[in-house]
Amino acid sequence: MSRPTDLHLLSLAEAGQRIRDRSLTPTEFIEALIERSRRLEPSLKCVITLAAEAALAAARVAESEIARGAWSGPLHGVPIGIKDSIATAGLLTTANSRVLADWVPDKDAPSVARLREGGAIVLAKLNLNEFAWSIPSEGDLHPPPRNPWSPGHYSMGSSSGSAVAVASGLCPAALGTDAGGSIRQPAANCGVVGLKPTHGLVDASDALGPPTICEVGPITRSVEDAALMLGALAGGRESYLESLRKSPGRVRLGIPRGHIELAQSDAQISAAFAQALEVMQQLGVEIVDVEIEGLADAAAADFVVLNAEAFAAHEEMLRARRADYGPSARVYHLQGAFLSAADYIGAMKVGEAVRNRVNRAFSVVDALATPVVPVLTAEAARSARAQPHTGGTAIFTAPFNLTGHPALALPCGMSAEGIPIGVQLIGRAGGEADLLRLAYAYEQAAPWRGMQPPIDARAEPRYER
Amino acid sequence: MKPLSLTRLREMAKIRDLDLSEQDLTRLLPMVRDLLAAARRLRGIPRG
Numbered sequence A: 001m002s003r004p005t006d007l008h009l010l011s012l013a014e015a016g017q018r019i020r021d022r023s024l025t026p027t028e029f030i031e032a033l034i035e036r037s038r039r040l041e042p043s044l045k046c047v048i049t050l051a052a053e054a055a056l057a058a059a060r061v062a063e064s065e066i067a068r069g070a071w072s073g074p075l076h077g078v079p080i081g082i083k084d085s086i087a088t089a090g091l092l093t094t095a096n097s098r099v100l101a102d103w104v105p106d107k108d109a110p111s112v113a114r115l116r117e118g119g120a121i122v123l124a125k126l127n128l129n130e131f132a133w134s135i136p137s138e139g140d141l142h143p144p145p146r147n148p149w150s151p152g153h154y155s156m157g158s159s160s161g162s163a164v165a166v167a168s169g170l171c172p173a174a175l176g177t178d179a180g181g182s183i184r185q186p187a188a189n190c191g192v193v194g195l196k197p198t199h200g201l202v203d204a205s206d207a208l209g210p211p212t213i214c215e216v217g218p219i220t221r222s223v224e225d226a227a228l229m230l231g232a233l234a235g236g237r238e239s240y241l242e243s244l245r246k247s248p249g250r251v252r253l254g255i256p257r258g259h260i261e262l263a264q265s266d267a268q269i270s271a272a273f274a275q276a277l278e279v280m281q282q283l284g285v286e287i288v289d290v291e292i293e294g295l296a297d298a299a300a301a302d303f304v305v306l307n308a309e310a311f312a313a314h315e316e317m318l319r320a321r322r323a324d325y326g327p328s329a330r331v332y333h334l335q336g337a338f339l340s341a342a343d344y345i346g347a348m349k350v351g352e353a354v355r356n357r358v359n360r361a362f363s364v365v366d367a368l369a370t371p372v373v374p375v376l377t378a379e380a381a382r383s384a385r386a387q388p389h390t391g392g393t394a395i396f397t398a399p400f401n402l403t404g405h406p407a408l409a410l411p412c413g414m415s416a417e418g419i420p421i422g423v424q425l426i427g428r429a430g431g432e433a434d435l436l437r438l439a440y441a442y443e444q445a446a447p448w449r450g451m452q453p454p455i456d457a458r459a460e461p462r463y464e465r
Numbered sequence B: 001m002k003p004l005s006l007t008r009l010r011e012m013a014k015i016r017d018l019d020l021s022e023q024d025l026t027r028l029l030p031m032v033r034d035l036l037a038a039a040r041r042l043r044g045i046p047r048g
Helices: A004-009 A012-020 A026-044 A052-067 A110-117 A160-167 A184-190 A223-233 A240-244 A257-262 A267-282 A295-324 A327-338 A341-361 A378-382 A399-403 A432-445 B006-015 B022-043
Strands: A047-050 A079-083 A121-126 A173-178 A193-196 A215-220 A252-255 A286-289 A367-371 A407-414 A420-426
Touching (some): A004 A026, A012 A026, A012 A223, A026 A047, A026 A052, A026 A079, A026 A121, A026 A160, A047 A160, A052 A121, A079 A160, A110 A121, A110 A173, A110 A223, A121 A160, A160 A173, A160 A184, A160 A215, A173 A184, A173 A193, A173 A223, A184 A193, A184 A407, A184 A420, A193 A223, A193 A432, A215 A223, A223 A240, A223 A407, A223 A432, A240 A432, A252 A267, A257 A295, A257 A367, A267 A286, A267 A367, A267 A407, A267 A420, A267 A432, A295 A327, A295 A341, A327 B006, A327 B022, A341 A399, A407 A432, A420 A432, B006 B022
Parallel strands (some): A252 A286, A252 A367
Antiparallel strands (some): A047 A121, A173 A215, A193 A215, A193 A407, A367 A420, A407 A420
16 A cells, blocks of 8 residues: 555556555545645646646545446546646636636537546646747746756746646646647656657647647656557547557667757767667667658748747737737747748648658658757757747657657656656657557666656655666 | 848738737847748758
C-alpha cells in the first residue's frame, strides 16, 4: 500500500489498476493530488483552475459505479489535467488570455469528452502561453510555469503547464496541443513523454489551435501511459497498450543527419542524442542515415500556415478586443494579416512535397529520430536570436506538424545544469502502435525512466542510472 | 525585393482596415519582415 504522500508517483496505469481492484479510491487519490497541488503551485505556477470540488464529486460517483461492478476502463476514476485552451464544459477555459478570462464553455472539446467517456476526471486546467502563440511574461493573466527541474528557468511551451504538472506529480497525465512542437518541447524540457498523434487521429476541435496543423495529444510520465491515453482519445479503435507487449522486432531507424547538423544543437543535446542511438543499437535497432530534402523548409512553412490560420481565427476578436490581448499575443496573432493567399498556398505545397519525401523515406526505414529541440532552456528558445515568431527552435518538431506524421518526445539525457533533454521519434502516418512499441523498448532500456524533479523537501533529482 | 519599411507596413495595415498603434507597428515590423521573407522564399522552391 502506498503512503498517501507517495500517491503522486503512481502512473496512470498503476492508479487505474489500483482503482479497479479497489486498493485505492478515486477520492483518496484526488485528495492527495489536491493537497500536493495547493502546496507546490505557488512555486510551479502550472495550474490555472484547480477543479477540486467538481473532481471530488466525480470521484464519489466513480467509486459507487466501480463498487457496483460498472467499471468502465483503465481511466475510470483517474484524475487528469487539461491545457486551458481546450474547452471543458462548466469549467473556466481562459487560454491564459484576458480575452477569455471569464469563458465557461457549455460543452467539452471532443478530446475531453472522449477521456470523460472513459471515466477520467478533470482535476485541473493547466497554464500555457497566451492562446498557445506568444512569448510568455510575468504580466500574463497567469505568469509562466517554472521548470520543476530548475525553478530559475521557465518551462518551454506552449503546453508548459501540462508538462510541469505531470513532471511534478500534480496529475499523472495531461492533454496538450501541438502546432509546431508545443507538446513535445515542454515534455522534453520537463523530462516526460509527449505525443503528437497523426493528423486527424484525435479530434482537435474546440482546442483553439490552427486546424490544419494542430493536434491534441497526451503528456505522461511513461510511454505506457501515453498509449493508454491515446487509446481513449482515438475512441478505442486500437489498443495501443497491447502493442507495447510485443517486441519491436527488426527496426531500421532513419537519422536525417543533414537536417540535424543544420540546427547546430547545443553540444549536450548532440551528446545525449548520440547516447540514445547507442541504446537503440544495443536493442538491435539498425541505425541508417537518411537524406530528406526540405525538412527545414517544412518547419518554416509550418509557421506560415500557423500565422495565417491564427490571424484568421482571431481576426474578429483582434478587431473588437485588441487591448485585452497581451502585448506579445497581440502581435503574434496579427503577423498573419500580412500574408497573401499565395503565401499560404505556397507553404501548404511545401508541406505536401516534404510529406511525400518523408513517406518515401518510410519505405526504407521504420521510424525517424532527431533531437526534440536544439537548445536547453526556454529562455534560449525565446531569445530574439532564435526568432521564435518564425518558428525558431522548432526546426525538429514543426516539419511533422505540416506533414501530419506522428511524433513522440521522451527523455534521453540530463544537462550539466540539471535540465532534461529529449529524443524525438517519428512514425508512419497512422503508425502510432509501432512508434509507441519502439519508444517503450527504448524507455525500458534507457536510464531515464521514472525521473523525478527535486521539488519535494530535501529531495535529490532521481532517475535510474 | 526591398525590405519592408514601417511606412509600407502602416499602409498595408490600413488597407486591411487594421487600426494599429505605432508601438504595435514597430513591434510587428521585424516579425512581418521575417515572415514575408520566409513565405516568399518558400513560394520560389521547386517542388519534387
